[in-house]
Amino acid sequence: MNVHRQPAIGLAAATILGSCLLPIWDGSEVGFWIDAPLAAALTAVQLIALLILVFFGPVRVTPAVLLVAVVSGSAAQYFLLEAEFVFGVGGWLALVATMLCLWRLLAWLSAHPGRTVQILVPALFFFGWVLCWEIAVRGAQISPVLLPAPSGVLNAFVAHFPILWSDALQTLFRSALRGYAMGCTCGFGLAILFDRFPVIGRAFMPYCTALSAVPMVGLAPIMVMWFGFGWESKAAVVCMVTFFPMLINTSAGLATPDGIQRDLMRSYNASYGTELFMLKLPSAVPLIVTALKLNSTLAIISAIVAEFFGTPVFGMGFRISVELARMNLDLVWATIVMGALVGTLVYGGISLAERVTTSRNPTAQ
Amino acid sequence: MLEQRKTDLALIGVAGLAILIVWYVAALALNFPQVMVIHARDDVPLPFTSLALEALRPARPVLPTVDQIATEIFNTTFGHSVTSPRSLVHHSAITLGTAVAGTLLGATFGLVLATAIVHNRTLEVSAMPLVIASQTVPILAIAPMAVVLFGNLGLSGFVPKVLITSYLCFFPVTIAMVKGLRSVDRQMSELFETYAATDRERFFLLKLPASLPFLFTGLKISAATGVVGAIVSEMPTGGGVGLGARLLSGSYYGQTVQIWAALVASAAISILLIWIVTKIERRFLVAGLGR
Numbered sequence: 001m002n003v004h005r006q007p008a009i010g011l012a013a014a015t016i017l018g019s020c021l022l023p024i025w026d027g028s029e030v031g032f033w034i035d036a037p038l039a040a041a042l043t044a045v046q047l048i049a050l051l052i053l054v055f056f057g058p059v060r061v062t063p064a065v066l067l068v069a070v071v072s073g074s075a076a077q078y079f080l081l082e083a084e085f086v087f088g089v090g091g092w093l094a095l096v097a098t099m100l101c102l103w104r105l106l107a108w109l110s111a112h113p114g115r116t117v118q119i120l121v122p123a124l125f126f127f128g129w130v131l132c133w134e135i136a137v138r139g140a141q142i143s144p145v146l147l148p149a150p151s152g153v154l155n156a157f158v159a160h161f162p163i164l165w166s167d168a169l170q171t172l173f174r175s176a177l178r179g180y181a182m183g184c185t186c187g188f189g190l191a192i193l194f195d196r197f198p199v200i201g202r203a204f205m206p207y208c209t210a211l212s213a214v215p216m217v218g219l220a221p222i223m224v225m226w227f228g229f230g231w232e233s234k235a236a237v238v239c240m241v242t243f244f245p246m247l248i249n250t251s252a253g254l255a256t257p258d259g260i261q262r263d264l265m266r267s268y269n270a271s272y273g274t275e276l277f278m279l280k281l282p283s284a285v286p287l288i289v290t291a292l293k294l295n296s297t298l299a300i301i302s303a304i305v306a307e308f309f310g311t312p313v314f315g316m317g318f319r320i321s322v323e324l325a326r327m328n329l330d331l332v333w334a335t336i337v338m339g340a341l342v343g344t345l346v347y348g349g350i351s352l353a354e355r356v357t358t359s360r361n362p363t364a365q
Numbered sequence: 366m367l368e369q370r371k372t373d374l375a376l377i378g379v380a381g382l383a384i385l386i387v388w389y390v391a392a393l394a395l396n397f398p399q400v401m402v403i404h405a406r407d408d409v410p411l412p413f414t415s416l417a418l419e420a421l422r423p424a425r426p427v428l429p430t431v432d433q434i435a436t437e438i439f440n441t442t443f444g445h446s447v448t449s450p451r452s453l454v455h456h457s458a459i460t461l462g463t464a465v466a467g468t469l470l471g472a473t474f475g476l477v478l479a480t481a482i483v484h485n486r487t488l489e490v491s492a493m494p495l496v497i498a499s500q501t502v503p504i505l506a507i508a509p510m511a512v513v514l515f516g517n518l519g520l521s522g523f524v525p526k527v528l529i530t531s532y533l534c535f536f537p538v539t540i541a542m543v544k545g546l547r548s549v550d551r552q553m554s555e556l557f558e559t560y561a562a563t564d565r566e567r568f569f570l571l572k573l574p575a576s577l578p579f580l581f582t583g584l585k586i587s588a589a590t591g592v593v594g595a596i597v598s599e600m601p602t603g604g605g606v607g608l609g610a611r612l613l614s615g616s617y618y619g620q621t622v623q624i625w626a627a628l629v630a631s632a633a634i635s636i637l638l639i640w641i642v643t644k645i646e647r648r649f650l651v652a653g654l655g656r
Contacts, residue, residue, distance in 0.1 A: 122493075
């Protein structure tokens with residue numbers, strides 16, 4: 001990979017030079033880099049790093065030089081933000097330059113595959129994305145009522161962690177998890193029943209396929225009427241939402257073994273149980289795991305949505321609607337971050353279990 | 366073969382009948398206590414049959430019977446003009462509009478993203494894990510606020526609803542298309558190599574047609590999630606429009622039958638959208654583009 005030929009580096013350097021000529025802040029009293037000495041020094045470091053790459057071509061320490069450019073650029077942006085002025089053209093150009101450096105760094109890293117790169121690259125990409133969000137919100141001084149900055153969300157997350165945790169306990173662990181377990185178990189059990197007695201399957205499967213297209217979150221008001229405001233009604237909604245994907249995927253999975261494999265089982269005079277555990281279930285594992293993953297995100301979303309129809313005075317859905325009414329958008333977003341964190345952990349856990357269980361399965365992938 | 370189909374139809378019919386019977390028995394059992402309370406202070410106790418008949422059509426049933434729901438749907442569909450806020454058609458049309466617009470926007474974005482991911486190694490390594498992680502963010506949960514906030518900004522309710530819906534819809538299409546654009550047959554790829562085809566020709570004549578079956582699979586899932594997104598984003602507007610608002614107002618005022626009618630309507634919309642995608646799919650794939 002020849003960085004020298006990549007126009008992005010040259011473009012980034014040119015952008016920084018351009019930002020020197022344009023006001024970094026909007027407004028008459030302040031303007032150019034000279035008014036922000038610390039930021040100017042860091043930007044100079046960034047510029048030197050880029051010029052090294054432009055003039056000396058690809059060097060052995062290219063990624064390190066790029067990293068220096070990214071870090072110094074981000075730090076310069078941070079000190080510009082500290083001044084609490086609205087960004088001018090120069091400030092935005094400097095952000096563009098830093099993002100170009102980050103992009104080159106990512107390109108260099110992704111050309112060198114490896115285990116660390118697989119984690120490092122998305123993490124850096126995410127960092128860049130959050131940085132852009134932070135700078136865009138604070139640089140343009142968007143009202144926190146509209147869209148809070150990531151730093152504000154983080155502050156709210158840390159400051160209100162006990163509340164957020166008790167909400168998560170209620171919504172995720174009491175409602176969503178129990179509903180998820182019930183829905184997945186029922187779907188799985190019914191799929192086995194349909195497979196064991198094909199007549200029942202042929203009679204009821206068309207209804208189940210049609211019902212799987214129905215937006216089940218709509219059941220939330222009915223479930224709240226039936227089971228009250230507590231976690232039971234939310235678990236019921238989650239159960240309904242997760243039931244059909246599990247049923248359909250397990251059914252499809254149990255049907256994967258082809259004629260010749262089933263003929264072999266029959267020629268051994270295998271009982272249904274033997275066939276199920278030796279042939280059908282192992283080949284159904286990939287599809288079952290897919291349903292488990294899909295359901296894990298569905299469960300969290302539907303538990304939160306179900307809380308809009310009535311909750312006790314805690315729970316993530318309750319928190320979101322109440323804090324919105326108080327215009328505490330940072331706490332609302334902190335709740336969402338909590339949901340995303342738990343959701344990602346659960347999803348990652350299932351993926352890990354998948355890798356362990358299907359590593360020797362020929363039908364996987 | 367025909368014999369098989371006939372038995373299947375008979376079986377499905379029997380199953381439908383069984384479901385109906387279970388439904389009516391459940392409705393009777395669930396609504397009976399309510400009727401008992403109403404008639405608890407009667408001097409002359411009513412015979413069981415008349416109590417049972419009453420339990421099958423109370424004004425605010427715990428579980429409405431199928432004919433009650435059907436009557437409600439019929440009345441709200443044909444009993445009011447299409448533009449009236451009491452008309453089920455009016456609300457369904459609004460939800461349908463949001464779902465279709467959201468699905469189309471999401472699918473377009475998903476298509477562009479998948480194309481970019483397939484053609485750019487950096488984007489593939491950096492963005493793909495985040496695309497998957499994006500689905501664990503319960504963005505749907507902020508749909509109610511997004512609608513209110515954008516409404517305060519002067520943007521009509523339609524734009525935020527469509528944006529939220531499309532956030533849900535882009536994912537299935539992206540995943541399906543990343544797979545689809547890579548599903549090109551090796552021999553065909555070599556043929557294009559032989560003809561010295563340009564990248565553009567390779568994309569439009571080889572990769573895109575090969576990915577069509579994947580695209581339609583993704584679109585079907587997107588359409589179903591699009592309806593969910595549309596309904597949830599309509600919920601906060603209280604006395605507003607759409608099936609989601611209908612669900613919420615039904616829940617506030619204890620109008621159980623209205624909730625069930627809205628549910629049936631949303632199911633119908635969702636099945637209609639999937640049916641349309643299937644029709645287009647058959648049309649395209651029969652024309653020989655896919656295979």
